[in-house]
Structures are given as structure tokens and as C-alpha cells.
Amino acid sequence: MYAFEIERPKSVDEALAALGAEEAQPISGGQTLIPTLKQRLAMPSKLVSLSGIDELRYLRREGDALMIGGGATHGMVAREAATDFPGLAKLAGKIGDPAVRNRGTIGGSIANNDPSACYPSAAMACGATIVTNSREIAADEYFQGMFMTALEEGEIVTGVRFPIPQASAYMKFEQIASRFPLVGVFVARFADRVGVGVTGASNNGVLRWREAEEALAANFSPDALADVTAPRASDMIADLHGTAEYRAHLIPVMTKRAVAAAE
Amino acid sequence: MPKDHGIGASSKRREDVRFLTGTGNYTDDINVYGQAYVAFVRSDVAHGRITGIDTAAAEAMPGVLKIFTGSDFEGVGGLPCGWQVTDRFGEVMKEPPHPVLAQGKVRHVGEMVAAVVAESLQEARDAADAVMLDIEELPAIVDMKKAVASSETLVHDEIGTNLCYDWGFVEDNRDAVNQAIKGAAHVTTLELVNNRLVANPMEPRVAVGDYNRAGDMSTLYTTSQNPHVIRLLMGAFVLGIPEHKLRVVAPDVGGGFGTKIFHYAEEAFCTFAARALKRPVKWTSTRSEAFMSDAHGRDHVTKIELALDEANNFVAVRTETYANMGAYLSTFAPSVPTWLHGTLMAGNYKTPNIYVNVKAVFTNTVPVDAYRGAGRPEATFQLERVIDKAARELGVDPMALRRQNFITEFPYATPVAVEYDTGDYHATADKIAEIADFAGFETRRKESEAKGKLRGLGINCYIEACGIAPSNLVGQLGARAGLYESATVRVNATGSLSVMTGSHSHGQGHETSFPQVVSEMIGIPEDQIEIVHGDTANTPMGMGTYGSRSLAVGGSAIVRATEKIIRKATKIAAHLLEASEADIELKNGAFSVAGTDKSVAWGDVTLAAYVPHNYPLEDIEPGLEETAFYDPSNFTYPSGAYACEVEVDPETGQVTVERFSAADDFGNVINPMIVEGQVHGGVAQGIGQALLENCVYDETGQLLSASYMDYAMPRADNVPMVTVDHSCQTPCTHNPLGVKGCGEAGAIGSPPAVINAVIDALHSGGFTHVTHIDMPATPNRVWAAMQG
Numbered sequence A: 001m002y003a004f005e006i007e008r009p010k011s012v013d014e015a016l017a018a019l020g021a022e023e024a025q026p027i028s029g030g031q032t033l034i035p036t037l038k039q040r041l042a043m044p045s046k047l048v049s050l051s052g053i054d055e056l057r058y059l060r061r062e063g064d065a066l067m068i069g070g071g072a073t074h075g076m077v078a079r080e081a082a083t084d085f086p087g088l089a090k091l092a093g094k095i096g097d098p099a100v101r102n103r104g105t106i107g108g109s110i111a112n113n114d115p116s117a118c119y120p121s122a123a124m125a126c127g128a129t130i131v132t133n134s135r136e137i138a139a140d141e142y143f144q145g146m147f148m149t150a151l152e153e154g155e156i157v158t159g160v161r162f163p164i165p166q167a168s169a170y171m172k173f174e175q176i177a178s179r180f181p182l183v184g185v186f187v188a189r190f191a192d193r194v195g196v197g198v199t200g201a202s203n204n205g206v207l208r209w210r211e212a213e214e215a216l217a218a219n220f221s222p223d224a225l226a227d228v229t230a231p232r233a234s235d236m237i238a239d240l241h242g243t244a245e246y247r248a249h250l251i252p253v254m255t256k257r258a259v260a261a262a263e
Numbered sequence B: 001m002p003k004d005h006g007i008g009a010s011s012k013r014r015e016d017v018r019f020l021t022g023t024g025n026y027t028d029d030i031n032v033y034g035q036a037y038v039a040f041v042r043s044d045v046a047h048g049r050i051t052g053i054d055t056a057a058a059e060a061m062p063g064v065l066k067i068f069t070g071s072d073f074e075g076v077g078g079l080p081c082g083w084q085v086t087d088r089f090g091e092v093m094k095e096p097p098h099p100v101l102a103q104g105k106v107r108h109v110g111e112m113v114a115a116v117v118a119e120s121l122q123e124a125r126d127a128a129d130a131v132m133l134d135i136e137e138l139p140a141i142v143d144m145k146k147a148v149a150s151s152e153t154l155v156h157d158e159i160g161t162n163l164c165y166d167w168g169f170v171e172d173n174r175d176a177v178n179q180a181i182k183g184a185a186h187v188t189t190l191e192l193v194n195n196r197l198v199a200n201p202m203e204p205r206v207a208v209g210d211y212n213r214a215g216d217m218s219t220l221y222t223t224s225q226n227p228h229v230i231r232l233l234m235g236a237f238v239l240g241i242p243e244h245k246l247r248v249v250a251p252d253v254g255g256g257f258g259t260k261i262f263h264y265a266e267e268a269f270c271t272f273a274a275r276a277l278k279r280p281v282k283w284t285s286t287r288s289e290a291f292m293s294d295a296h297g298r299d300h301v302t303k304i305e306l307a308l309d310e311a312n313n314f315v316a317v318r319t320e321t322y323a324n325m326g327a328y329l330s331t332f333a334p335s336v337p338t339w340l341h342g343t344l345m346a347g348n349y350k351t352p353n354i355y356v357n358v359k360a361v362f363t364n365t366v367p368v369d370a371y372r373g374a375g376r377p378e379a380t381f382q383l384e385r386v387i388d389k390a391a392r393e394l395g396v397d398p399m400a401l402r403r404q405n406f407i408t409e410f411p412y413a414t415p416v417a418v419e420y421d422t423g424d425y426h427a428t429a430d431k432i433a434e435i436a437d438f439a440g441f442e443t444r445r446k447e448s449e450a451k452g453k454l455r456g457l458g459i460n461c462y463i464e465a466c467g468i469a470p471s472n473l474v475g476q477l478g479a480r481a482g483l484y485e486s487a488t489v490r491v492n493a494t495g496s497l498s499v500m501t502g503s504h505s506h507g508q509g510h511e512t513s514f515p516q517v518v519s520e521m522i523g524i525p526e527d528q529i530e531i532v533h534g535d536t537a538n539t540p541m542g543m544g545t546y547g548s549r550s551l552a553v554g555g556s557a558i559v560r561a562t563e564k565i566i567r568k569a570t571k572i573a574a575h576l577l578e579a580s581e582a583d584i585e586l587k588n589g590a591f592s593v594a595g596t597d598k599s600v601a602w603g604d605v606t607l608a609a610y611v612p613h614n615y616p617l618e619d620i621e622p623g624l625e626e627t628a629f630y631d632p633s634n635f636t637y638p639s640g641a642y643a644c645e646v647e648v649d650p651e652t653g654q655v656t657v658e659r660f661s662a663a664d665d666f667g668n669v670i671n672p673m674i675v676e677g678q679v680h681g682g683v684a685q686g687i688g689q690a691l692l693e694n695c696v697y698d699e700t701g702q703l704l705s706a707s708y709m710d711y712a713m714p715r716a717d718n719v720p721m722v723t724v725d726h727s728c729q730t731p732c733t734h735n736p737l738g739v740k741g742c743g744e745a746g747a748i749g750s751p752p753a754v755i756n757a758v759i760d761a762l763h764s765g766g767f768t769h770v771t772h773i774d775m776p777a778t779p780n781r782v783w784a785a786m787q788g
């Protein structure tokens, strides 16, 4: 770690002011950023902690949507979304371990957009809206490839609004070491459409499997996927833990299981 | 009723109180007044020529005391290798120098090139970042077969080859083995990899060097399994400090698994720098450094052939193994694929003809050395896998094939130079069938199939040689050390006692089990006995803990020293009781005269020894303190049978271990609970090797699995409840406790059971073309194997 200063604002406005400083960077749960700092892979001169900002730590029902504050931890989502949106609650309950879930936040995860992060698959499948201090961005436009988002310098994620599906489930096939998803699929069934979000697999980051969405909209059953064209192996990540072919193979397998499990 | 104290009791591990309440004293807890910190500059290329090291900018940074490079170590010895193997042709192995800081070339990612010592750790690290290395990168050699086939890229130019040795065992058997294979009715061949592992003890390595000018005394605090060995190697071979001016302390050590046996450059550096700077110097490894500087384990590539006659009797075994040494010879590296591996190739079977060939190879990777089991897991894995494959090819029951070939008469001299003293392999085979409930397997398989899963049952047997080792024998085999163990029993005036042992405890529970032995012998409570270890200043010269040797060798030394104590105390008691020595009996902590009610308590005798008013001073000295050194006359041979049941998800290739059972013969057992714990831990590591752990380099020598994001350690939910049984006991015939050792069995016996189970599961699902899957059997590998 390199030396840095830290500020602990109490409101979003104070945080934005603090972030105006040169080389300032927000920190939420620190579950991604702290390991990066420990390896000396980042050298911010100032960290602005968002974890003391109460107005970012909430989950709230807004009509047919669930609004989650950017500072809500994975643990909060796992507990507080269980009734309204069990598919998302279960996704959150499987991120990392209890320590990670008690610190890590949805805002940090969405801002970081790790190609293997869990939440982006749900955001894509549900057509969520990413809310920042200055605007609202549709998930389809927000996620722009591995670690790339629509966020501008100094802009922070203040919340994520999820339309609540009638039924949903997340199937995570874990990479054996990190236990991040090697492939994770979120399936969400709405009255008029089905969303399928896939994380972990693609070189282009989180994606929607549109062919599956169409097939499932017509017939929401695992069998409906039998003849659907699967995402191509040539676009998939290949690493120590899985070849591109293997990842491509897992997408339909996990999608079928998510459809079968949707509640 | 199980015993509640002494030999055979499950006494609770007294050391756990401090480990679990944060009151342990680990090396990183040690801070010496005036201490400075070192940060090492490590190579980020696998192979290259050092053309310049620019330290100017770093030297000017705040807090920097001195920056060391290879040139500061000219005239200082290199790290010695403790074992010299002689090859098939009678030539000794190639033994290139192993400098403390790189000289001329770097040979693996993580090798230390420079060292920055500064007032604070932060300052040391900042300045280390500012050291500019000029390294002309050379092609790296990672693949062992390529390294041997061509000398185009040499890890060590001066030896002209990457082959450290080409070992044949027993060379004289070679022709007979070739003949037997030619004439055999059936030959099963298997090529396999024993995957490279990183030991990953919970506590990373730490070294604190200290120097006392007044007494010209150096002290090294270090995370070691054998402080005396470090003192000898570092003092005599590296730094030239005589042993009486060097103290090595290894306090609480948070796990070793072999990787803390070896003498490391960081230890020598901290001791050297403390003398140079007249300041204590401390280094605490980060986890990232541990991945690229702790000696790795395993990494063998093997072809094994098993030949059988028409009646399915084993007639010959022939193996060819490439064993990775990494870039330098670590302390005991040459012995692992040879004497700890070749001698085990008979396994539990009476195969008459065995020939083992091992080519040890230098590559641009971290040095490889002993890791829990060391050589024996590699031997067991290949043998038990090839037997399983043979059973499938021949259509016979895999356990029946094993049983048919079991050694049943003891002592048994194998064709690979060792003599098994005792064993009963049918007993553990019977026991495993019972505790693993073979009878219920088909029902469980149907239940799995109803859930869409394939279920497999894998079994294997194992034998290991531990209780390392008879010094005269290992001397002939190339060891540059003796492998006895020592103990001093110091009885205090009031009767309590301290046992100073040369064994070292880093998780094994010696502080609990050793007192059980002494308590049994004298009859005083265990809490009257304290175990002292880990400091060369207050323990007799000992060889430390590895190779499941502590109880069998170290415990035997304690028995011998305690016997001396009892002999002397008996003399004193005879004097006090005015009886003949021959009539004195020691029972329950009191000496009595046989056939009378006259007795004297243990404490009165010990008091008399230190307050010798009424004492036979003309016959014996006052005091009660004895030392014994014990050198075993043979290895010990624990054995057993293991069974694993897995489920395989046919859609994803995911393997889960559903049941695991271990039937071991450890001879006599001192503390059953500790033995169970040792087996649990070993099995967890074996399951880790079989399904999860893999240390991977790319072809340029970059370490791909360099953190827990990519290196998969077994976690609680990867390991089922393990059923452990050690009721089959054939006591060792040649040590006083009749014990065999249990520390490595779990890690030796479990990997083949897991892989045999995976293959069995796949066959049950119709994937009969799959004859082998290399470890770790990751979901991707299993799925790929199913695809054909």
C-alpha cells in the first residue's frame, strides 16, 4: 500500500466536494479496492469513504421496483430483499463470504463492473436503472465491457432501481479458487418479457442472451432452450479455470437451471 | 472405558488455548528494540542476465539504511543442499551454486535480486520500488521434457545441462524388470502428472535477524520446523558463524507442511544484514511473496507400467519420472523423488521386479522440495492409479486384485531396498469395507442417479516409510545429515519436569502428546510435564519435525531419557527405603518395595536428588536430568486403505466428495483425537490436491496461480466429514513405543481414492473411454474428458 489520506463525509454532497480533489477516489466496502491498494496497483492520494453516508444505505420498494441505495451492503440486500425479490436476495447471499458481504456494496460492485461480478447479470436481465448523483442510466447503456462503465470522473453510483420480476433465479457456477462466477446466469420473468443476463463468461463483460430471452418469453421452461443458438465460444474468456468452449457450454446449462429454479 | 490420561487418552490439546485466544507467540510477534525492516526486490522475469542494478535513487529515499545486492555477498557461501544423489552411472548429481541474492543471472520469478533495509517497512517498500533492475531477458525453460531434450536454454550455463541427475533404482534390477514386462500376460500403462502444489501454511514465513555486539552473538528468529538444522546449515555453510555464536529460535509456528524445513535465503539475509548494520532486521513475507518464494511441492510427470501374469499376479513395475527441481536445489529436494519415492514403489504388494527411473530437472521455476508426504504421495498415486486401471482392463474387482497381491508375511524385504517390519493389509482392507459401507454403495448410487448425478466409489491402499530415519542408512543414500532425535528430561526438585525436545511442534500437538508418554512412564499427572522446543539455546541438538518422525523418533528419545531418569530415581528410592534396587517398583508416581507397604513418593525422591542430605553421594551424582539421543534402526511403515465416494455432475463436470473413509494402521496410538485430527488435515490436503490445487506457470515462466484468486485451497465445504479408524494396529517392532507416525498418511492415501472415484463415476455414466484424469480434476477437465 502507498500512503493516502482518507475523508469520511456524511452526505453525498460532502462526498462529491471531497472527490473534486486531484487523484481522489471513492471507497465503499473496500473489498475490491483494498486488495488492489495492498498490491500497490493503485496510488490514489485521497480516498473518500462512502460507507458513513446513511442516505446511501437503504432498500426501498417503489411501486413495481426495488430501489437499492449504492451504499447497501450485499448482506443488507440478502436480508432485506428476501421477500420482495428473492432471486436478487439469493444472488447477494452468495457473494463472497460473510465478511465480504458485510462490507461490500452494490454501488461498489456496479461501479467496478468486474467481468465476473454477480450484480451486473441481474441488472441486465431486469433492465435496471443505475442512478448516479447526476443522472439515471439504463443498464444496457451503463455496462460497457470489462471494468468499463458509463460513469464519468467523480460521478458516483447512488442507487440501482430494479423492476421486480414475477419470478427469477441466479445460477452461479463458481470458479474454484476465487468463487466468483466462472459463469453466472440471472433469469428474470416479467409479465411481457424475459431477461437473461450472463456474467463471468464473455470477453465483452456482462451480456444479455437475447435468443434465450425470446425463446423463454414464448415458453418459460428449460426445454425451450433446446434449439436456441448459444453465445459463441470465440467471444468467451479463456483462462486457467475454464476454456472458452467450457464457458460457452455452461451458459445454456446454467440458464436452464435458473429457469427451473425461478421463483 | 477409554483412558482419561496417559498413553491412549484423548487429552485435549493444551497448546490450543493460546492459539485460539490470540496469545501465541509467532515470529511476527517478535520485535526487537531498534529493529529495521527489509523489503526484497524480486525478479519479475523467469530467466535473464542482470546487466545493471541502479540503487542511486532508492538510496536517497527517506529512512533507507542500506541497499544490498549480489556483490555484497561475494565471499559468502551459497545455500547448501542437504542431500547428494548418485546417478545411474555412478556420478554425483549436478549441484549448481544457490546464492543468497542473485549473482549474474535470475532464474525464476520471485528470485531476490536486491534488498532494501530501512527504518520502517513502508520506507523499505517505497525504496525497493525505486531500485532499477536492468535485466536482459532470456528464453525461459518450464517444460521438463523440453529442458532435458535440448540444451539450447540452460538454467545454469556452467553445468551444461538441465538434468540434475538420472537415477535408476535398483539399477541392477533393470534387465530383470524389462524381461518380466516382455514376458507378461498383461501390461497396463499409465501416464500421469502429479501436480505442483504450494504449501500455503496459514502463517507466512518470517525472519528476524539480531546481533549482539557485546557477545558477538547472532540470533535468528524464524518460522522453521527445525531450528538446529538451520543453525548448522546457515552457520557452517553460508555465513561462517560458529554454532556457539549463533542461536536460532523458532517459536510458535503456524503450520509448516514441509515448506518450513528448508534453509531460505531470507533467513541468511536477515542474519547477515543484522551483523553488517549492527541493527536487528525483520522480514515478514506477504502472501504474494510466499507464492513465489516458498519451496513448492510435487511436480512429477510419470509413466508407469504394471505387468501381470495370467492369474493377475503382479510380476513387475517399471516407472519413468521427470521430477522438477525448479531453478535451484532446495535443502532436501534431491531426496524427494529418489529415496522418499523409489523405495515406496512396492506399495503393499509383493511385486518381485521393480525398476524406478527418475530424471531430476532444472527449470525456471521456484525450487521444489518436500511437501506433506514428500515422494510417498507421488509413489502411491501412480501405483494405486495403475492398479485401478489394470482392474478395469481385466474386468476384476479392484480391491480383490489388490488383496490377491498383498504382502502378508513380515518382515518383508522389498525389491526396492527397504524392509517392512509389520503390517496387516487385509485387516485395513476389511475395515474400510465396513466403515465406508461398501454394502450400501449401490443404493447411494441409485439415489445420486435419481438426482441426475453420477456416483463413483474409489478405493486405494497405501504404505509409507516414515519415522525418518536410520542415520547410517540415509548416510549411504546421500544424506548429509544424521536423522536421530534428542531429548533432555529435566526433573525439578519438587517433581515437575521439563522435556527439552529436538522435535518441533507447528500444529502436531506435541505439547500434549509427549507429556502423555512421560506421564504413563512415571505416573505423575500430565500437567506436571512441560514440553520445551524450538530454541537452539535451550534444547539439545535435534533434527526437527518432518517425515512423520516426531513421535517415532523424538518420542523414542524422550522414552530413553525418561528411562534413564527412572533408573537413577530408583537408585535414590532404594537408598531412601533402605531396600535393594532390584526390589523397587515405580507405580502411579510412587516407588515401593515389592511385597511390602513401604513406599516413597516421586516428589520426595526428586527433592532428595536436589537436597541430597540423605543421599548415596558416593554412588551417584545429585540432580535429576538426563539426555538421550535416539537413532532408529529402520523406518516405520504405516499403512491403510482409503475409500472415497464422489458425485459428478454430468452436465458441468463438477465433482463433489460425498463420503471419505480412512482405515489406518499407525501401530500404537498415544492420543487418538490428535491422530484423527492429523488424518483429517491430511485428507483435506489430499482432496485439495486431487480436485482443487494447481500451481501453474505459463511457457515464459510467469506464475499464473500467484494468489488465492487463482490457487484453490480446499475449504470446509470441499471436505465431507471424514470417517477415521485406527483400530487395526500392528505395532512397530523396533521403537520403544511401537508407534509408526500419522502426520502424512492422510495426504498420501487420499488423492488416488478421489481420482479412482471420479473415474468410477464416469464409467457408471457410460463414459468408458475415460481412463485417467490428471489432478486437479477440475470441472473443466472432467467435462472435457467426458467430451472425448
Ligand SMILES: Cc1cc2nc3c(=O)[nH]c(=O)nc-3n(C[C@H](O)[C@H](O)[C@H](O)COP(=O)(O)OP(=O)(O)OC[C@H]3O[C@@H](n4cnc5c(N)ncnc54)[C@H](O)[C@@H]3O)c2cc1C
Pocket (backbone or CB within 6 Å): A025, A026, A027, A028, A029, A030, A031, A032, A033, A034, A050, A070, A071, A094, A095, A096, A097, A100, A103, A104, A105, A106, A107, A108, A109, A111, A112, A114, A116, A117, A118, A119, A155, A156, A157, A158, A178, A179, A180, A181
Ligand atoms: C473474497 C472475495 C470474494 C468475492 N466474491 C464475489 C462474488 O462472488 N461475486 C461478486 O460479484 N463479487 C465478489 N467480490 C467482490 C465484492 O462483491 C466487492 O464488494 C465489490 O466488487 C466491490 O464493492 P465494494 O463496496 O467493496 O467497493 P470498493 O472496493 O470500495 O470499490 C471498488 C471500486 O468502485 C469504486 N466505487 C466504490 N463505490 C462507488 C460508488 N458508489 N460509486 C462509484 N464508484 C464507486 C471505487 O473507487 C473502486 O474503484 C468478492 C470479494 C472478495 C474480497
